[in-house]
Amino acid sequence: MTSLSVAPTLSERLAGIAEVECVIPDMNGIPRGKLVNAQPYLQGRRVQMAHGVLVQCLTGEYPEPRYYGYDDSDFILHSIPEQVHVTPWTAQPRALALCEALEMDGTPSRLSSRSMLQRVVERYRSRGWFPKVATEIEFYLFEHNPDVQQAFQAPVGLDGRREVGNQAFAAGSAHALQPFFTELKEGMAALGIPCEAVMHEMGLSQYEVNFIHDDPLLIADQTFLFKFMLHEIALKHGLIAVCMAKPLSKMPGSSMHIHQSVVDGQGQNIFTNPDTGEASELFAHYLGGLQAGLGDLILLMAPNVNSYQRYCHVYASPNNLCWSQDNRRTGLRVPSSDPAARRVENRVPGADANPYLAIAATLAAGLHGIERQLHPDLPAQGDFEVPDDLRLSCTLHRAIRRLQVSEVARDFFTPEFIDGYLACKQLELESFLDEISPWERRYLSQV
Numbered sequence: 414m415t416s417l418s419v420a421p422t423l424s425e426r427l428a429g430i431a432e433v434e435c436v437i438p439d440m441n442g443i444p445r446g447k448l449v450n451a452q453p454y455l456q457g458r459r460v461q462m463a464h465g466v467l468v469q470c471l472t473g474e475y476p477e478p479r480y481y482g483y484d485d486s487d488f489i490l491h492s493i494p495e496q497v498h499v500t501p502w503t504a505q506p507r508a509l510a511l512c513e514a515l516e517m518d519g520t521p522s523r524l525s526s527r528s529m530l531q532r533v534v535e536r537y538r539s540r541g542w543f544p545k546v547a548t549e550i551e552f553y554l555f556e557h558n559p560d561v562q563q564a565f566q567a568p569v570g571l572d573g574r575r576e577v578g579n580q581a582f583a584a585g586s587a588h589a590l591q592p593f594f595t596e597l598k599e600g601m602a603a604l605g606i607p608c609e610a611v612m613h614e615m616g617l618s619q620y621e622v623n624f625i626h627d628d629p630l631l632i633a634d635q636t637f638l639f640k641f642m643l644h645e646i647a648l649k650h651g652l653i654a655v656c657m658a659k660p661l662s663k664m665p666g667s668s669m670h671i672h673q674s675v676v677d678g679q680g681q682n683i684f685t686n687p688d689t690g691e692a693s694e695l696f697a698h699y700l701g702g703l704q705a706g707l708g709d710l711i712l713l714m715a716p717n718v719n720s721y722q723r724y725c726h727v728y729a730s731p732n733n734l735c736w737s738q739d740n741r742r743t744g745l746r747v748p749s750s751d752p753a754a755r756r757v758e759n760r761v762p763g764a765d766a767n768p769y770l771a772i773a774a775t776l777a778a779g780l781h782g783i784e785r786q787l788h789p790d791l792p793a794q795g796d797f798e799v800p801d802d803l804r805l806s807c808t809l810h811r812a813i814r815r816l817q818v819s820e821v822a823r824d825f826f827t828p829e830f831i832d833g834y835l836a837c838k839q840l841e842l843e844s845f846l847d848e849i850s851p852w853e854r855r856y857l858s859q860v
């Protein structure tokens with residue numbers, strides 16, 4: 414006798430669940446959404462929000478819709494069936510439904526970061542290719558403090574002590590926060606996120622989680638959901654999880670490295686020449702595209718004022734687009750691997766980046782290189798000098814100017830998205846410049 418296993422329906426999966434949290438990433442990758450009653454949700458009640466929500470600034474301000482060619486109409490939050498999950502960490506049983514943004518006519522939103530990644534992936538598919546990516550995300554864990562103006566402090570662990578110094582790869586420090594990590598791993602399992610590794614990173618109470626490579630949309634969804642869950646579980650344990658690019662001065666920043674490869678319909682890695690096992694011409698063009706295109710797209714990988722502080726004291730946080738075999742000081746690192754796993758790691762994005770956009774920018778630049786048959790520079794060797802054209806912008810202001818002129822952005826993304834994103838970032842920059850920092854008061858009060 415054979416036993417047939419039938420996947421449970423959505424209603425079966427959500428049995429006993431009172432509320433469903435429908436969320437969507439805004440342009441900053443911040444989850445926005447609505448907590449809706451499960452019954453009408455299961456009966457197919459439509460969930461809608463205003464387009465402005467997608468373009469909302471970190472400060473809560475909204476750029477004028479005329480800047481991105483929209484009015485203040487609604488879009489639909491359409492649940493992605495594989496991304497509806499029951500969340501074990503919430504006090505009341507709840508479901509989390511990751512949604513895609515659709516226009517009222519059912520087409521993908523021209524303002525949504527998720528649809529921008531979808532567009533880039535489609536362009537690969539139209540050639541019979543399937544990009545694969547893996548992200549690695551770093552974050553700091555600090556003691557929760559309701560006053561966000563206060564300096565961050567390492568938490569007290571099970572051993573009753575606060576961590577001191579930089580305990581890279583220290584097993585003991587992670588064990589001192591074991592109840593938190595146990596729940597985090599249970600949460601990952603509940604969200605269907607396979608975890609390659611969790612480790613202590615170089616900074617004080619800094620950790621890293623590695624995801625297993627897969628389809629770019631799936632990995633972006635997982636990275637987005639992971640960050641959402643990370644914040645919630647941390648709060649439950651009296652901690653705050655901080656994914657700022659540079660939360661502490663004189664400490665390493667936090668990155669979101671992206672490993673990329675591309676396979677064809679037979680699953681062969683197109684970055685390797687099947688006859689010789691050596692790197693293929695396509696790989697060279699892909700690297701050439703990353704070098705030519707990512708400089709203009711840095712705003713999608715380093716989206717905040719603070720993102721640029723991560724590049725100031727370089728603790729393996731390169732602000733260049735040099736490439737190398739296995740050198741962590743280059744923005745584009747080709748890790749040693751067997752030919753079937755040939756890939757390139759983009760080390761430029763910060764943990765504060767919207768994963769959909771950082772991945773979309775990287776894949777778009779690579780495909781641009783293949784389409785234009787670009788060539789990379791010679792690989793960086795030893796203690797290399799960074800040529801001027803491979804040096805990255807070091808301020809948000811400059812990064813905004815670069816995106817305004819990016820050919821790749823206009824070619825791969827919708828004009829509405831680029832204009833909306835630029836308007837959002839410009840407003841955030843103005844808000845930042847309107848605030849006087851402690852450094853200015855400390856040193857400029859004497860001039």
Ligand SMILES: NC(=O)CC[C@H](N)C(=O)O
Binds near residue numbers: 551615668723729741
């Ligand atoms: N181990 C590492 O690669 C460290 C990366 C570093 N924390 C960064 O900000 O990029």
